[in-house]
Amino acid sequence: MDQPLRIAIVGALGKGWTHARALQGLRGATLSAVVDRAPEANQVAVELDVPFYNSVDAMLKAKIADAVVCAVPHPAHRAVEVPCLEAGLHVLSEKPLAATPSDAKAIVDAAQRNRRVLAVMYQYRQKPAIRKAKQLIEEGLVGDWYYGAMHHGINRSQAYYDARTWRGTWAGEGGGVLVNQAPHPIDVMMHLVGRFPKRVIAFNNRLRHRMNTEDISTAALEYENGAQITMHADTIQLPISEWWTLHGNNGTLRLEGNEKETKLPCSASIPTFQPPFTTRREQPNPRPRTCARASTQGKAKTGNTPA
Numbered sequence: 354m355d356q357p358l359r360i361a362i363v364g365a366l367g368k369g370w371t372h373a374r375a376l377q378g379l380r381g382a383t384l385s386a387v388v389d390r391a392p393e394a395n396q397v398a399v400e401l402d403v404p405f406y407n408s409v410d411a412m413l414k415a416k417i418a419d420a421v422v423c424a425v426p427h428p429a430h431r432a433v434e435v436p437c438l439e440a441g442l443h444v445l446s447e448k449p450l451a452a453t454p455s456d457a458k459a460i461v462d463a464a465q466r467n468r469r470v471l472a473v474m475y476q477y478r479q480k481p482a483i484r485k486a487k488q489l490i491e492e493g494l495v496g497d498w499y500y501g502a503m504h505h506g507i508n509r510s511q512a513y514y515d516a517r518t519w520r521g522t523w524a525g526e527g528g529g530v531l532v533n534q535a536p537h538p539i540d541v542m543m544h545l546v547g548r549f550p551k552r553v554i555a556f557n558n559r560l561r562h563r564m565n566t567e568d569i570s571t572a573a574l575e576y577e578n579g580a581q582i583t584m585h586a587d588t589i590q591l592p593i594s595e596w597w598t599l600h601g602n603n604g605t606l607r608l609e610g611n612e613k614e615t616k617l618p619c620s621a622s623i624p625t626f627q628p629p630f631t632t633r634r635e636q637p638n639p640r641p642r643t644c645a646r647a648s649t650q651g652k653a654k655t656g657n658t659p660a
């Protein structure tokens with residue numbers, strides 16, 4: 354690429370600020386503008402030494418960007434992203450893509466119609482342990498999986514919900530833990546298994562926070578072949594805990610950690626699945642299995658390759 358990709362940040366006072374700083378260290382891309390409807394966001398543009406626009410329309414008219422990072426609250430994603438895609442810009446959308454299925458469809462349709470790149474910010478996939486887990490699954494560590502589970506037990510104080518008027522409201526957020534915090538772990542579970550279920554049953558409740566939307570959610574997923582996944586997410590738990598497991602006919606994979614760090618913890622052996630009703634003589638020769646270790650902090654180390 355001869356010229357760096359010019360990227361505008363839309364929504365600069367929250368997560369957009371992280372994107373803006375990250376862009377400053379990138380080769381091949383440059384921060385070209387800050388867009389925010391809040392006048393105080395002008396200060397971000399001054400600090401980063403780029404032009405400030407108070408609307409997407411004004412930024413598009415200036416033809417100052419080839420792509421945008423959209424970091425406004427998700428009910429506003431459609432109003433920001435569709436005009437950008439229609440104007441020929443690529444879009445990196447903060448998660449979740451939208452607060453409603455119809456908004457999500459409108460955004461995807463606009464990207465397809467204009468042949469632009471549309472990506473959603475699911476950065477958990479880039480964690481070393483999760484990349485390693487995906488690789489191990491593709492190499493057959495788990496084999497034909499029949500059950501998976503996800504647990505996302507985190508904590509958000511009442512002050513967190515009170516700090517932004519849009520949080521914890523249907524109009525402002527489109528949901529609670531399921532739409533705001535759990536998209537990352539749900540994305541990891543779907544990324545690990547690589548396909549969507551045919552049926553989902555879920556329970557969503559608000560138990561411990563003063564807000565309108567749910568702070569606890571549990572779901573059961575059923576796949577075409579009968580395989581199942583259970584998922585749980587809440588913003589009530591202390592201490593926090595986050596883990597995923599996937600059980601198959603070759604073995605079990607377990608990932609655990611917290612919101613900041615994820616590990617493949619199995620330093621000992623991965624239990625081997627024994628098909629039911631096999632006699633002892635029919636069982637394959639048991640060979641010790643060790644699994645790879647990876648963490649977001651250290652380098653990935655691979656143990657013995659599973660048989």
Ligand SMILES: NC(=O)c1ccc[n+]([C@@H]2O[C@H](COP(=O)([O-])OP(=O)(O)OC[C@H]3O[C@@H](n4cnc5c(N)ncnc54)[C@H](O)[C@@H]3O)[C@@H](O)[C@H]2O)c1
Nearest residue numbers: 364365366367368389390391424425426427429447448449
């Ligand atoms: N990937 C992650 O880990 C992660 C973490 C936090 C937030 N997010 C996502 O980022 C998005 C923003 O969340 P946040 O916590 O940064 O919100 P925020 O309220 O802190 O900041 C949103 C910014 O957008 C601006 N804004 C709102 N509507 C606008 C509009 N129509 N046009 C221009 N500017 C507008 C606001 O003035 C503010 O500066 C959400 O979709 C959220 O889910 C992702």
